[in-house]
Amino acid sequence: MxxxxxxxxxxxxxxxxxxxxxxxxxxxxxxxxxxxxxxxxxxxxxxxxxxxxxxxxxxxxxxxxxxxxxxxxxxxxxxxxxxxxxxxINGKETVLIKHGKIMEENLIQVRMTGEDLLAELRSKGIFNLAEVEFAIMESNGNINAYLKSDKKPMTAHDLGKKVAPQAEPQTVIMDGNILAEPLSSLGLNQEWLKTELDKMGISLENVFLCQVDSSGELFLDLFNDAVEIPQPKVKELLYANLEKIQADLLAFSLQTENKNAKGMYVKNYQKLDRLLNKLRPYLLN
CATH class of the missing domain: 1.20.1270 (Substrate Binding Domain Of Dnak; Chain:A; Domain 2)
Incomplete structure (x- = not known):
């Protein structure tokens, strides 16, 4: 012993x-x-x-x-x-595809077959070799690929649109238990979370996992998969309410005969229009 x-x-x-x-x-x-x-x-x-x-x-x-x-x-x-x-010590990177053409000599050098290369590309979500402009094997064995210009996914930058910066979502419920620390890091509390669940008609005990993003919207996964989860529309509803206020201001300006009141309504309508233009990337994307 x-x-x-x-x-x-x-x-x-x-x-x-x-x-x-x-x-x-x-x-x-x-x-x-x-x-x-x-x-x-x-x-x-x-x-x-x-x-x-x-x-x-x-x-x-x-x-x-x-x-x-x-x-x-x-x-x-x-x-x-x-x-x-x-x-x-660590070796150097090896080019496997250059200008869309496979470098067979380099494949032999790293002891890879064509099937190995295709499998690695598929693991990166690339199933068509014709989409690849450049691919390189790093010194640690990872393969990174660069797509041809006309095959790259379109981004908001390409369209000239502004989008809201995104912070990392926080997991606030796991296995039906509220995680206080991630919730407080978002400036929220348990009462707020329970209120949001009540709005959706979902009990805390039925929540397997819940995440909250930086705008306060919830993603839920329930133990009971048969329950339909209503999709949160917090940002869309806020934008719609602001648009309604803007429409009301325009209507008031058209209905009144008072020049001072009309000027006030038009001025605030224009202010709200500028505000909506700034908020649109944050609330509708």
Missing amino acids: QETLYVISKSLALFCIAWLSVRLIGKRNITQVKPFNFLSYIILAVVVALMSLDLISLSSGFVVLITWVALPIGLDYLAIKSQAIHQF
């Missing part, structure tokens, strides 16, 4: 050391880990396992750990300082 507790406690301590070592080497997605760093992770895992099983001494194991933590950190530092060292 005592030996078992010793092994468990030592394994926990070594786990913490291994976790700290990995954090020191760098915080990256496993698909973006550099080859040398990936090798370091494997060696660290093997050494920690051997130390845990007493197959190597702790002193020897710590020397290996320190070495394989220091090496990636040192090489990363040198790679930052020198482009030549960076390319030597």
